[in-house]
Amino acid sequence: MDRKLVILGAQWGDEGKGKIVDLLSENYDVTVRYQGGSNAGHTVIANGEKFILHLLPTGILHNHVVGVIAQGMVVDLDVLDRELEGLREKGIGYEGRLLVSDRAHLVMPYHKLLDRLFEKKSGIGTTLRGIGPAYMFKFGRKGIRLADLDDERRLYSLIEENVAFVKDICEKVFCENHDLDAGRIFEETLEKYSKYRGLVRDVSQYLLRTDKTLLFEGAQGTMLDVDMGTYPYVTSSNSSALGLSNGTGLSPKFFSDAYFVGVAKAYTTRVGGGPFPTELEGEEGKRLRDLGGEYGSTTGRPRRCGWLDLVALKYAVELNHFDGIILTKLDVLDTFDEIKVCVAYDYEGERLEHFPASLKVLESSRPVYETLRGWKRSTKGAKELKELPQGAKDYIRFIEEFTGVPVIMLSTGPRREEFVWLRELPQIKVSSL
Template sequence: MPALVLLGAQWGDEGKGKATDLLGGSVDYVVRYQGGNNAGHTVVVGDQKYALHLLPSGILSPGCTPVIGNGVVVDPSVLFSELNGLNDRGVDTSKLLISGNAHIITPYNVTVDKVTERFLGKRKIGTTGRGIGPTYADKINRVGIRIQDLYDESILTQKVEAALDGKNQLLTKVFNRRAIEVGQVVEELLGYADRLKPYVADTVLVLNQALEQDKVVLFEGGQGTLLDIDHGTYPFVTSSNPTAGGACTGAGVGPTKISRVIGILKAYTTRVGSGPFPTELFDEDGDALRRIGGERGVTTGRDRRCGWFDAVIARYATRVNGLTDFFLTKLDILTGWEQIPVCVAYEIDGRRVEELPYSQTDFHHAKPVYEYLPGWSEDITKAKSFSDLPKNAQDYVKALEEMSGAPISAIGVGPGRDETIEINSFL
């Protein structure tokens, strides 16, 4: 079965765009199956750097059809901004397909997201303020607006009215904001209909037919495993399922059709936003990882919190996703450290714990238990094979592989498309 899932195995920002782009020339379809423009991928092609937020990374591969699945929430203004930016740089975006069942991020979803987060104060979740959570809430509450609704003005108006009945009460009586007018929202959304129409398709049918024809389909998750609404560090999570199971529901493809699940691991750990982070560094090492690694959110522009590699969460990601392989990124950033700590377990109330605790309280109190591996000083960015790496770098990779529970099949040694060591082919 030529269907692969590629997802983040930490808190996101692991370098999924680089991994997807590496495979993009060999696959026929690349599918985003969840999230929205709260995700961010940086892809470097030659001397060109592309920052993608909503579009699948495969849009940069000429022979690939990029697909936005039904599980994604779409802000049309962001979508068109990205498309315009790529078109201006000579990238062909005409093959893009968007599910008619994907939900639209409306202006009132963005407003509710921002005012709610401000209202929470110190208890805020750390959202991007882009309306993602409120849109998914509308979807679950069955008052969401889908892309197909743009082509029936009567249905669209009824749905917007239903959604604003409650939201205007909240905005005016709780947050002391002005009510949002139904007509204004409907007019804005209808303004996107004509330009969206060439892209809209029954993507569930398209993808299943492609698999029946032995086409290669890559499902690309946004965010990461520890931000999954069900399996992440709740409540400091996203509002969808970036884990492997989300690919089935977010694209409409059955689990028996998926042959490989690839987890992206950074050679250290980062996260953006609030929430527990056992290996987080507040010292010079943390500053150095942030500076050398360029750790600033593609979408948010916020500095990422940085820490050493956490094997506990890597093992957890292997388990909940059924990972068959890892792609280890940013190994080059660790060059220059005499010793590199790796978190192999947690200490919680005097107990050594080697698996991720299910209790939120325990995870908040978890302290990392480190093993120290010898570092290397040699430049590894020109390495083309595993044997080209210094012995200590090889040993570091082997140790992470053993601790994480799945083979490392590729290693990123630089940001460029060609700065990758392939140990085993993903296809």
């Protein structure tokens, strides 16, 4: 295998990255989360048990893997505590296997309060976990890093200043009161930190100097990238490959020999507001949602569903320079007589073949579809190439030809063992289509 593997979401998140990272982590020594925070929700079914990890790297479920929370993440100590306690209850030890960057910023109680107020005003569709405000404070130079928790005098001053700032916003902008208490937040933060102080270190130096194999786990998806996604209906971090360097503190050259894989569903979903050219309304959309169990693992919200948008997927392929695609939930399409794929957009009579930046253009565009024949046979749980019907292979080949990169693996169900290799990853020999 390659020494460095990067797994990224190729759509609007919820592509099934959790299972893929869990599956491939078996072959790696270290897995790294480097952007986002507990707004992620990576679901894994392992050994008959369901795990939903919001903050921890998914690879931590393997006893040999070191999990790393790198500097680009925003860390909620309450969530970290709950997730680690959940691992302990299920007999998974993390001692000596979890590192947290001293440069990572904290999600504080006042960030969650602001998130609720901002969402009430804007309706972007955030998870209300305080992630956006935490990044806002970071870039506004009001953030608190884990490294700051060892300087109690400075920490109290920062919290006091931030609580006063938030109080002004609540009362003067939103005309609401709050019950934030700087002293209580200070004491509770130090109490939580004392439990996990031994995990905190300079993660960038660790990654730079280790000779272990590394898997980098993206959260959310490329189309939610704060710079390259459907702004402003995006997440608060770089969820494309652009986030790798600033999220880890490593030079772009460090990743020049990495293998980049995008995870995509065989159809398209998104949560919250924002443009979605292939969204299906009515019964067709409901059918996809019900067959795919499309409800958010973090929020429980029903996801918006539509046919596969190849314009958006090709954009993600080019932006991230993917070496291959892992396709999930192909079985959701098993019962359809015909399956549509979007190959272009129609904007006021003009055919668009590249994903536009303009919100107005996206909201006014209509999908240009090609229709493929369905295969009308179950692919669920398939573990060998020969189990796939020809129609499913044709669908995969169409995706490959349009995007210009191979589909290297299919996930055929939620469990670890439900997958099919279609192409050759370094040092993994498989049959070809």
